[in-house]
Every structure is written in structure tokens, then in C-alpha cells.
Amino acid sequence: MEVLAKIAFGMYALIILCGGAVTVTAQSLVRALIGLIATLFAVAGMYLLLAAPLIAFMQILIYVGAVCVLIFFAIMLTRASGEGKEAATPTARPAHQYANAVLVLLAPAVFLSWVIIRHPAKSVPVPAKVTVAELGKGLLEPYTLSFELISVVLLVAMAGAVLLIWEKRRKE
Amino acid sequence: MSIPIIPVELIRIIVALGAVGAFVGLNGLVLVYVERKVAGHCQRRPGPFEVGPHGLLTPLADALKLVGKQLFMPTGADPWLFWLAPIVSFLPVLLLFLPIPFSPVLTGMEVHLGILFILAFSGINVLALCLAGWGSNNKWALLGAGRAVAQSVAYEIPLLLSLLAVIFMVGSLNLSEIVRSQGSWPWQWHICTQPLAFLIYFTCAVAEVNRNPFDLPEAESELTAGFHTEYSGMAFGLFFLAEYMNMIIVCSIATVVFLGGWQGPFFSGALWFFAKMYALLFIIIWFRWTYPRVRFNQLLNINWKWLLPLGLANLLVTAFLMKIF
Secondary structure, rough: HHHEEEHHHHHHHHHHHHHHHHHHHHHOOHHHHHHHHHHOOOOOHHHHHHOHHHHHHHHHHHHOOOOOOOOHHHHHOOOOOOOOOOOOOOOOOOHHHHHHHHHHHHHHHHHHHHHHOOOOOOOOOOOOOOHHHHHHHHOOOOOOOHHHHHHHHHHHHHHHHHHHHHHHHHOO | OOOOOOOOOHHHHHHEEEEEHHHHHHHHHHHHHHHHHHHHHHOOOOOOOOOOOOHHHHHHHHHHHHHOOOOOOOOOOHHHHHHHHHHHHHHHHHHHHHOOOOOOEEEOOOOOHHHHHHHHHHHHHHHHHHHHHHHHHHHHHHHHHHHHHHHHHHHHHHHHHHHHHHHHHHHOOOHHHHHHHHOOOOHOOOOHOHHHHHHHHHHHHHOOOOOOOOHHHHHHHHHOOOHHOOOOOHHHHHHHHHHHHHHHHHHHHHHHHHHHOOOOOOOOOOHHHHHHHHHHHHHHHHOOOOOOOOOHHHHHHHHHHEEEEEEHHHHHHHHHHHHHH
């Protein structure tokens, strides 16, 4: 079991990285979406490895089943063509821009790994199983505030979208 | 030499997947035959009659024809998306059968969140329709895909609400436990305590699997064949098989959640399960040859103006009554 879990972890990590790479580099929007979906699936697999099947299935139900389909809908509303060459072919940039990009990429990784090495979490060898009932109690009793605050993010995103449209209209 | 230990669960899943594969293949043939026979008798003609006794071998001939056909891809289509779509449509179907309890013994895998598992993976089918519609580079296919998105996103909500009402009463997402919470006589089934939820569920289920009267993504008379216009041979065959298997899945969930699953009067077992499931399948096929297709605005109106408020009200009343009693 232990070995199988490690193999699964490696596969999921590989899919996450490849999917992410496809999402960023694909020239066609729909292909980028496929990369994103692969990544989301592999993340759901990671949740399963953490013995959190509820979150894994919710990830698939909401992100793959609903959010990605809505992204697809949004792509259909754009003037993307079926042949799919939305992104311009990349042109050569000055070297310092690449250096900046690498710096930006590495900074969070270095910071996070430094934090994890300095303050190792008290980890358990086998992840603890939490039943749905316990999870629901947790979300509605001790963690109510954080649970509600997370939903504010959605409100902020919507307000931001409306604001962006207004800004654009004023310019026109 | 030490023998590597293969976990029992893994073997069980592999065996179950093999069995599901056989079940899928066999049922594909049976349902094609039933569909054509029912269509025939609804239209006062005998249906397929030439190949084999009473046309029994017709679906086999159909399958051979599909396998033998050449696979075409239209020019200008995105090859990756075009060939990915039928596979994405078919693969989750095999997984969907795993948690369904056909009988206490005949359960592929006991999943504690069984119903959530099925709902999560059945959502992938829409994605496959979108990919097919987009990848074909064809206006009919694209229109079909657009309709599929609007339809399935809309109908998924009342479907979840109607199932949630029963889950509230049982307090479990495990399909076997939902069956055990019901008795063997019809008045002990959830269809008697939640008749409205059953009606909402069944309507939404027919819409989710794109069957008549809600088969707008592939409306033949308007869109040639909708999202699968450009697919030939087994690529079309996979879509076709996935559609039939999704029908079986939604009927199985209806059987488990509302009709007492494997339990029935006098004896209980897989026989009752299959009897109820095939009866529901027959009703869905019957719908197709009875009702005309709805218009797209009617389709969305039925959902947003009727099913969704009714589902919400049903859920509220359920929760309220649960709190009192």
C-alpha cells in the first residue's frame, strides 16, 4: 500500500505539472482548458491520497463539472476560432525579463520550503479520517467565521468584474 | 523470494471494472434492440424483424457495422480535442457503475460517499459534449455543444436538490445505506414520502442524459446530429454507448434512492433491482416516442421557473418536518 501510494503521488504530481504547463503554454484556449482540467483532476487525486474523499469529489463536481464547463461557455462567447491560434507566437524578449520571471517563480517556492524546514508540521504517518458529519459540524461551529469569510472572496471577484467593465465603458 | 502483496481492494476494483465492462457491452446491445422494438410498436409496426428471430441479432449487426466503418476527421478540426472527446465521454461511465449496489453482495465497491461519487463523475459527460462540439469545427456541432452546456448546468441544480431531500431524511451518502433505510413494500419506499422529489429527479435525469423530450443537443431535425455530427464509426459508437449507460446510471440511482433498491415484496435481491431499473428505462424510451421535443426557451423555463423553485421548496419543507418530528 505504502509503495502504491508513493507511485500514485508521483503520477498525480506529474499530471499536475504537465497540465499546468499545457495551460500556460497552449496557443488554443480550449487546449489550455484541457490542461487545467487535467490539473484539477490530479489535485482531486491528491485529496484522495490525503484521505479526504469528500473534498476530492467536491473538487470534481464543482471545478471539473461546473466551473470548467462555464469557462468553456465563456470561450464560446469569445471570437476564438475552431482552429485555435488565439495566442500570438512568442517573440524573443530581453534577457532581464527572463531573469525576473525565474525570480518570481522561485521566490514563493524558496520561502515556503524555508518555512516548512524551519517549522516542520506535526505530521501523522497515515492521514486521519474525518467523517462528513464531523466536517459539517466543524464548518458550522468552530470555523463558521473563516467559512463565511471565504465566500467573501466570491463577492470581491464579482465586484471586481463589474468595476472592470465600468472602467472600460467610461473610456469608450 | 517474497511475493509482493497486492491489496485486496485493488483486485476487487479490477474484477468489478471487468464485470462492468461486460455489463456495459451487453446492455448496449439489449437497449438498442429494446429502443427499436418500442419505437416500432409505438408507431404500429413490428420494428427490426429480419436478422435473427424477431430481429434479435440486429444490434449485433449494427455493432459490427460501426466497428468496421472508417474513422474520419473533418479538415480544420483540432485533432487532439476531436479524438479526446469520445474517450472522455465513455471512460467515466465505467467508474460510475462501481458504487451502485445491485444487491447486498453485488456491489462493485462500497463508497461511503457513493452518491456524491456518481454525481461528480457524471458531470464529465457535458465536458465531452463540449469538446466534441468545439473540436469538430462545425456549426451544428458547436450549436449542439452550446445547448448541452446551458441545459446540463441548469438541470443539475434541481437534480441535486431532489436527491438532497432524501439524503436529509436518511442522513447518509452511502447508496447501500439509503437502500437499507427503506422497507420491502412499496409504501415504505422514499417515493411515497418524497413523491415530488422523485418527479423532479426523473425529469431532470431525462434532461441530463439528453433524451427526448429534452434532446436538444442532438436534435436531428434542427442540428443534423448536434454535437456528434462529424463522428463516424466507433467514435460515434462510444458517444452512443455512453448515452445509454448514463441512462442506466440515472435509472439505477432512481431505483436506489426512491424505489427501495434491491428490496421488494416476498424476496429481495438483484432481481428486484433490475426489474425496477429496466422498468424506468422502458419509461424513458417510451417518452421518446410519445412526447414532441420542447423548444429551447421552454426547456430553460421548465427548469428555472418550475423545477428549481419546487425543488427548493421541497427541500425546505423536508428540513422543516425533519426538525419537528
